Amino acid sequence: MFTFDQLAGFIAVAEELHFGRAAERLNMTQPPLSRQIQKLEKIVGAELLERDNRKVELTHAGQTFLEEARRLMALAERAPVTARRIASGRSGMLRIGFTAASGFSILGPLLEELSQIIPDVDVDLQELVTGEQLNGLLTGELDLGLARPPFDKETFDSHLLYRESMVLAVPSGHPLTLLARDISPEDFKEEPLIMHSATQARYFYDLVVRTLPFSHANVVHTVSQILTMVSLVAAKRGVAFVPHSATLLGIKGVEFLPLAGGDGEQVELHAIWNRRITNPALERLLRDLEFAME
Amino acid sequence: MFTFDQLAGFIAVAEELHFGRAAERLNMTQPPLSRQIQKLEKIVGAELLERDNRKVELTHAGQTFLEEARRLMALAERAPVTARRIASGRSGMLRIGFTAASGFSILGPLLEELSQIIPDVDVDLQELVTGEQLNGLLTGELDLGLARPPFDKETFDSHLLYRESMVLAVPSGHPLTLLARDISPEDFKEEPLIMHSATQARYFYDLVVRTLPFSHANVVHTVSQILTMVSLVAAKRGVAFVPHSATLLGIKGVEFLPLAGGDGEQVELHAIWNRRITNPALERLLRDLEFAME
DNA sequence: AAACATGATGCCTTCCAGGTATCAAATGAT
DNA sequence: ATCATTTGATACCTGGAAGGCATCATGTTT
Numbered sequence: 001m002f003t004f005d006q007l008a009g010f011i012a013v014a015e016e017l018h019f020g021r022a023a024e025r026l027n028m029t030q031p032p033l034s035r036q037i038q039k040l041e042k043i044v045g046a047e048l049l050e051r052d053n054r055k056v057e058l059t060h061a062g063q064t065f066l067e068e069a070r071r072l073m074a075l076a077e078r079a080p081v082t083a084r085r086i087a088s089g090r091s092g093m094l095r096i097g098f099t100a101a102s103g104f105s106i107l108g109p110l111l112e113e114l115s116q117i118i119p120d121v122d123v124d125l126q127e128l129v130t131g132e133q134l135n136g137l138l139t140g141e142l143d144l145g146l147a148r149p150p151f152d153k154e155t156f157d158s159h160l161l162y163r164e165s166m167v168l169a170v171p172s173g174h175p176l177t178l179l180a181r182d183i184s185p186e187d188f189k190e191e192p193l194i195m196h197s198a199t200q201a202r203y204f205y206d207l208v209v210r211t212l213p214f215s216h217a218n219v220v221h222t223v224s225q226i227l228t229m230v231s232l233v234a235a236k237r238g239v240a241f242v243p244h245s246a247t248l249l250g251i252k253g254v255e256f257l258p259l260a261g262g263d264g265e266q267v268e269l270h271a272i273w274n275r276r277i278t279n280p281a282l283e284r285l286l287r288d289l290e291f292a293m294e
Numbered sequence: 295m296f297t298f299d300q301l302a303g304f305i306a307v308a309e310e311l312h313f314g315r316a317a318e319r320l321n322m323t324q325p326p327l328s329r330q331i332q333k334l335e336k337i338v339g340a341e342l343l344e345r346d347n348r349k350v351e352l353t354h355a356g357q358t359f360l361e362e363a364r365r366l367m368a369l370a371e372r373a374p375v376t377a378r379r380i381a382s383g384r385s386g387m388l389r390i391g392f393t394a395a396s397g398f399s400i401l402g403p404l405l406e407e408l409s410q411i412i413p414d415v416d417v418d419l420q421e422l423v424t425g426e427q428l429n430g431l432l433t434g435e436l437d438l439g440l441a442r443p444p445f446d447k448e449t450f451d452s453h454l455l456y457r458e459s460m461v462l463a464v465p466s467g468h469p470l471t472l473l474a475r476d477i478s479p480e481d482f483k484e485e486p487l488i489m490h491s492a493t494q495a496r497y498f499y500d501l502v503v504r505t506l507p508f509s510h511a512n513v514v515h516t517v518s519q520i521l522t523m524v525s526l527v528a529a530k531r532g533v534a535f536v537p538h539s540a541t542l543l544g545i546k547g548v549e550f551l552p553l554a555g556g557d558g559e560q561v562e563l564h565a566i567w568n569r570r571i572t573n574p575a576l577e578r579l580l581r582d583l584e585f586a587m588e
Numbered sequence: 589a590a591a592c593a594t595g596a597t598g599c600c601t602t603c604c605a606g607g608t609a610t611c612a613a614a615t616g617a618t
Numbered sequence: 619a620t621c622a623t624t625t626g627a628t629a630c631c632t633g634g635a636a637g638g639c640a641t642c643a644t645g646t647t648t
Binding site: 002003004005008043045046047048059060061062064065068072075076079080082086092281 | 337
């Protein structure tokens with residue numbers, strides 16, 4: 001195999017059509033350059049330059065080999081640059097998982113911010129429930145998750161992105177909309193309830209069970225996605241507890257009523273990542289976002 | 295700049311994920327391979343492989359650098375093959391000039407033959423009068439010409455491709471078409487004549503002047519292209535001497551009558567090339583066609 | 589705890605690339 | 619015609635780099 005030095009030598013001679021000047025350009029003397037070209041021609045197996053004692057000319061084979069040589073040199077010069085960009089996190093690919101509910105609120109601004117901080121990084125988005133995200137982070141299929149607790153603090157590091165209160169979604173025209181005050185547990189104890197799945201939407205389920213007194217007897221549906229929930233409310237199947245950002249969905253036929261109390265029923269969205277970071281783009285992102293990395 | 299050996303070493307390690315096995319594959323021992331990779335990483339300016347004492351893994355930068363390295367190696371392996379193909383004339387580009395008249399007869403079969411002998415050679419065709427072809431052959435803008443004498447036998451070598459007789463083109467229904475014998479000079483001494491240009495179509499002009507007695511007083515048009523000539527005949531502007539292959543033009547309203555005599559009025563088409571051949575594709579073509587190369 | 593696996597390091601030798609001096613051949617000037 | 623000039627090729631030498639062998643360092647397995 002030939003060497004890059006030989007290629008550079010050939011390109012210089014092909015451009016100067018003069019061994020002496022080419023050698024000067026390469027900061028070397030003429031004799032080794034002559035030998036370089038001879039060796040290259042031997043390796044390539046074809047005469048590339050036609051030279052008599054007065055002038056140097058490219059052969060036809062030399063003309064096309066010159067193109068290939070230039071392409072090789074360009075590629076060889078670009079490759080380390082690309083590698084360094086990726087190592088520094090300025091380029092590459094970031095795979096982000098998000099829960100459907102996080103899409104309403106934080107995803108848009110976050111992507112906007114990403115394109116400012118790491119503009120050359122491709123972002124791959126996947127809608128996944130929290131459990132699947134954690135799994136992806138473990139296997140390395142995911143770099144960053146936008147999900148809700150609980151998760152293993154040993155394995156994962158996180159940053160609280162967003163905290164919002166729960167509201168009660170009711171069909172338009174429902175009697176409760178006439179109340180001029182926040183909703184209390186008393187108000188919905190008779191209402192048919194659309195509830196979160198205990199397995200698929202464990203975070204919401206746990207939160208509601210923990211902070212809002214309600215009767216399981218009232219539960220008429222069990223679903224895992226906020227969007228489904230709000231749609232069912234619009235269809236007058238019952239009322240539901242949803243995060244405040246669900247108001248952004250813009251579904252007609254639903255109204256959202258504040259809940260009295262105010263503290264315990266707050267839901268959190270975290271950015272979560274594996275403490276064993278291998279993706280330089282993620283590293284750079286976290287550094288630039290100044291997330292605490294305890 | 296890194297070397298191809300370093301790239302090959304990196305590719306082997308990246309594929310085996312094991313220095314020992316990679317070294318074996320490369321027919322070398324493990325220590326120099328380790329150093330090779332270290333040097334490559336230093337040159338590239340990024341960690342490409344993450345290695346502890348138990349396993350080897352590609353970093354993100356390493357993954358993309360691996361692709362670039364493979365591309366480089368593939369390109370480097372292909373380049374000499376292409377160069378050799380061109381040097382041997384099995385590939386490349388052949389620029390052929392032809393006169394309009396030669397296009398009727400020989401060009402089709404010749405191109406057919408070219409695609410058999412040198413299938414990977416691109417053929418660039420240009421319609422040029424003989425003088426322009428000779429000029430192109432001198433400057434190297436043309437590799438082969440299909441033209442008519444005269445030309446300098448010192449500079450150019452040639453091969454007679456085709457010899458055909460001249461015929462008289464007359465409008466359909468012309469009285470001469472009723473003759474049951476070949477045409478003699480007597481027959482057209484009163485006919486209006488469409489003549490070849492003395493400068494632009496010197497070969498035909500000289501030939502006609504030399505071999506066919508006619509009166510300049512009868513000349514009604516002077517043109518340089520056979521096609522124009524035949525079209526004017528069809529428009530009943532007169533009669534014209536054209537090579538036999540003009541019958542292949544398929545222009546309606548024209549008939550072609552044989553001329554008595556038979557020998558002197560033959561026209562020749564030659565393949566002509568510069569004796570200083572630089573294009574390997576031409577060299578190969580001539581060899582394979584078994585043209586005499588005195 | 590001992591044996592094993594695996595990548596890194598130290599040291600030696602060989603080989604190759606580059607430098608200097610010079611040659612060979614063709615051109616051009618006196 | 620001869621001599622100086624130009625320019626690529628060759629001869630010979632030297633320094634550095636790459637590869638091999640032996641060994642180390644460290645983590646895993648039995």
